[in-house]
Amino acid sequence: MPLAEGASAPVTSQSSSTTSSAAGATSDSNAQSSTRQPPPETKESIWVRRLVVLSFWLVVLLLGLPVWWKTTAIYRAELPLQDMTDWADDKVCKPVFPLRVAVEASLPLQDAHNLLRTTQHAIDDLNEFSAHHLRLILAESHNSANASQEVVSDGTRVTTDDEDIALAVRLIPVETGTTPRAHLQPYAPTLDVYYTPNQIPTPSSTGSPLASFIAQELHKIFEEEQALLSYLLSTTSTAYSGKTKPKTKTLSAEKTAEIERQFTRALKYASTYHLTFSLFSPTATPSGWEIESVLKHYVSPLLESFSAISNFTVDTQVQLYAEFSPSIHRPEHDESLNAWTLRKEDLSGFINAAEWPLSPSIGTGPTVNFVLYVPGQDQSPLLIKENGGNSWLIPQWGGVVILNPPLQDEGKQASTILTEDALAPAMHAFSNQLLSLLGLPQTPESLPLKLSTLKRVRLASLFFSASSTMGALARLTNALPSIPIPDAVAQSIDSTTKHLQEACNHLHEGRFQGALEHARIAEAEAEKAFFERSMVGQVYFPDEHKVAVYLPLLGPVAVPLLMAGLKEIKSLLKRS
Incomplete structure (x- = not known):
């Protein structure tokens, strides 16, 4: 047994030496494998990779971007921006108001x-x-075609329709009176001037009391019209901004304040x-009113006179209880007036907008409300x-009239119908309120001349x-290139x-109805x-919103493409 054990010892040692040699060989092999580089890419694989990256970029640049640009492009119709700016700066047309005054003299x-x-010299x-001047015309005769053959002060003969004559001056010779x-x-655009034959100027005279008198009267008649037009020209931002600004009428502070109140x-x-x-x-009373006959008698003639300026539609309603x-103070009884009274500061809140059916959307145009309030017997009269x-x-907005019913004796029932006579005072008040709301001037005393003045003032404002x-649209178009402009x-x-342009041509010819x-x-089309809907919707759409929309969608796609492209470019630079 010991010998056997002694004999086996060399064998064990040799086995250990063999194991150590094998471990060393394995270790050398691992070291060599860790430092070994991958085989180089072939030219074919490099070009395949580059072609793949290039193909992605070509798809993006040649297909993706054009499709995106086409589908997201904002259509902007071509506008004459320079012409629009020239109109706003009054470089195309400077409005003038030549008024023709026909003089009829025997x-x-x-x-x-x-x-x-x-007279023309005195007027000038x-x-x-x-911008507002009177041109005297001598009327010779009138034919059946409702036109007049006339001679202007320099002798030139012209033909003018009657509606183009602002005023007719009739010279009437008299022997007595001042x-x-x-x-x-x-109720007619006619000025009667009474004179004596010895007041007619001679051919050698440069002036006469009659000519000065007529000039003063004409100046007085059209004085308020000149003030209104001058106010419009001086307050309108587009009015005569160039160097050829006309001389406007000098207005006092009181007159300016009065005109401002009128326009407001x-x-x-x-x-x-x-x-x-x-x-x-x-x-519950009154439950009805004779409104149709009242409107026909008092309101319809007034509306007919405004037909050349605006059209009107009318409706009526009755609301009981x-x-x-x-929200306002309740009426208080005033012993001195023996009446119930409303304070002036409560008048603006008198209308019960929450319960009274006064819809502003009735009809095709702006609604003008006229309210007739009939208080009960326990609060009558109400002042x-x-x-x-x-x-x-x-x-x-409109007007309000309180119609106090007549006091009834005890036991006598109040009338349930408002008659035409009972409504007459209220209709007179409504008519005056309507004239104020439509902007009718206070002077002159002739209603046709007031309407003609209103026509020219409305024309200028439009x-x-x-x-x-x-x-404003031209400036908006230049300032916001991202808003669409449709063909409409x-x-x-x-x-x-x-x-x-047509209005300007009619103005220079003195044809104010056509203008x-x-x-x-023109104002409606402008x-x-x-206010085109498709434009208004894009006015307040900032670029930050576009970034917020596109970044989450394009970020994941753009980053790999950019990194791959940069890597290939870097590789090319390195190889070169």
Whole structure:
């Protein structure tokens, strides 16, 4: 056993030596494998990889970007921006208001020309407003076609329709009474001037009392019109901004404040107004009114006179058990007036808008509300405390009239129907309120002349409004290149410029009715273009919103493409 053990010892040692050698060989093999590099890429594999990366970039650049650009591009119709700016700056047309005054005189032709010449000089000396001037015309005769053959002060014969004559001056010779004197017809655009034959200027005279008198009367008649137009020109941002700005009429502070109140009180011009006459009562009476006959007698003639400026639609309503607004103080009984009174500061809150059916959306145009309130017997008569009145005007909204019913004897039932006679005072008040809301001037005393003045004032405001709107649209288009401009906007702008040019041509010819029609269309088309829905929706869409939309979608795709491209570019630079 020991020998056997001794004999086996060399064998064990040899086995250990063999194991150590094998371990050393394995260790050398691992070291060599750890330092071994991968085989180099073949040129074919390099070009395949580069072609793959390039193909992705070509798809993105040649297909993806064009499709994205086409599908997300904003269509902008071509607009005449320079022309629009020129209209806004009054470089295309400077409005003028030449008023033709026809003079009818039973005089020899030479004497009539001398009178017109001296009167025209006197008018020009009085005129302070170059954009508004009177042009005297000698009317010779009238034919059956409702036209007049006329001779202007320089002898040139012209033909003019009657509607283009602002005023007719009739020279009437008299032998008695104070002369010269004048009388303006209240319901006709006619000024009667009474004179004696010895007041006619001679051919050698440069002036005469009659010519100066006529000039003064004409200046007085159109003085308020000149003030209104001068105010519009001086306050409108588009009015005569160039170096050729005309001389405007100098207005006092009081006159300016009065005109501002008048414009603030009046409604904005519209081609159609909707009038609503409403009867409200806190009780069950009166339950009806003879409104149709009253409107036909009092309101319809007035609306007919405004037909050349605007159209009107009318409706009526009756609302019983209608209390006035609870937010105001209750009426208080005044012993001195023996009446119930409302404070002046409560008049603005008198309308109970929450319960009274006074919808402003009735009709096709702006609604003008006329409210007739009939208080109950327990609060009658109801008056305004400060002035004892029973009506007031709400600027740019309508008017209110309190109709106090007659006191009834005990046991006698109140009338349930308001008759035409009972409604007459209220209709007179409503008519005056309507004139104020429509902006009718206070002077002159002739209603046709007031309407003619209103026509020219409305014409000027529409003309300036359309020009200003086009200028604003041009500035908006330049400032916001991201808003779309559909073809409808371009068509509206073309229509606006066309009608503005027509209005300008009619203005220079003194044809104010035609100018008003074109200016009305131009203003409507300009407003339509400026408030196009597809444009308004993009006005307040900043670029940050676009980044927030595109970044989450394009980020995961763009980063691998950019990194792969940069890697290939770096590899190419390294190999070169």
